[in-house]
Amino acid sequence: MEILEKAPAKLNLSLDALFRHLDGDPEWKMVMTAIDLADYVYLDTNDQTNEIIVQTNTGFLPQDRRNLAYQAARTLQKKFNINAGVTITIEKKIPVSAGMGGGSADAGAVLRGLNKLWNLNLSLQELAEIGLEIDSDVPFCVYSCPALVEGKGEKITPIGSLNSLWFVVAKPQASVSTPSILKQIDFCEIQHLDVQKVVDAIHNQDWNLLFQSMGNSLEPITTQKYPEITNIKEKMVKFGAQVAQMSGTGPTVFGITQTESRAQHIYNSLRGFCKEVYLVRPFNLTNR
Missing domain, CATH: 3.30.70.890 (GHMP kinase, C-terminal domain)
Known part of the structure; x- marks a missing residue:
């Protein structure tokens, strides 16, 4: 079964780093929004194997364990003992190494999509908490809406609309x-x-x-x-x-x-x- 998830880029309307945690991660207080510049992530699950395959339309992205989309799928597999594999095909539109969260957006899309395909029935908040294990921007990218972002990136509070801008x-x-x-x-x-x-x-x-x-x-x-x-x-x-x-x-x-x-x-x-x-x-x- 195949599903398509849109993976919007993010922008920081306000970004403050308050202090550094003992593990080295910053404490953030930010306002972020998603924008309609987006990657497109196709997920095709396979019950015959537990292999994770990542394909992209660009040579700039790793297609192995370094890829955040791969990590998202592997994290769900391990947490919920999923005996299925998935082919992740990423149509890349978001610029790479741009401060727009492209890799995190792809990971967020994989979490949302596999939540549906593997019938995990997880809330966005639960997906966001899992996303923090992958990268600090993934929790926001799970929600992909204007939001206050706090903590290490896992506390997401939607705050309204920017539709007139x-x-x-x-x-x-x-x-x-x-x-x-x-x-x-x-x-x-x-x-x-x-x-x-x-x-x-x-x-x-x-x-x-x-x-x-x-x-x-x-x-x-x-x-x-x-x-x-x-x-x-x-x-x-x-x-x-x-x-x-x-x-x-x-x-x-x-x-x-x-x-x-x-x-x-x-x-x-x-x-x-x-x-x-x-x-x-x-x-x-x-x-x-």
Whole structure:
């Protein structure tokens, strides 16, 4: 039996790292949204074998145990003693090493899809807790809706709709190593954010408050090595974005507007400076 799961990319509207746990993982407080730039994950189960096979349309992804989608399937197999295999075919659309959670999105899609195919009847919260064993972004990607994300990434609180906004996303050629950036965090030196203001702004659909309150505490670390991030941000604002910032550990930058026409202008203007530019809407899995 085959099933298709959409695996949306994520953007960080607000990102703060509060402290480091004894195991080295950061404590996060973030507001994230999914967007309709997405991978497509096809799952084909096989009762004759317990083999996990990963296939992709790009040579940039590992197709073995290093792949987060593989890890998601293997984790469910082991936890629930599943005597079936699966072929995972990933049609990749999300840029790789971009700070948009592409690998985690694929893993989240595998968890949701195999939950149906293997009749596990797990809630999204249960899937999210399993997802944390794979990567800190997987719990959010299980939900794939605007949400407050706390803890090590496992505490997900959906917070409302961003449907009236338009996003322009630009990925510079640089590829950023997330572990490298996380190692450089000085929790006493980074600028901590009032993430609750972003939550309140979305609850109240107060876009001026949202634009004023957004931020990414990791941005100064990444932009030191990759100044092109700042350059793209400045161009986005110049071309009409009401706010622009880096997502995750970078290097992807996104700008937000309230009108399609302005978003289209930003998109058209940026294409001369950046090869990978996308005009997208927010995505909410719970509204599908």
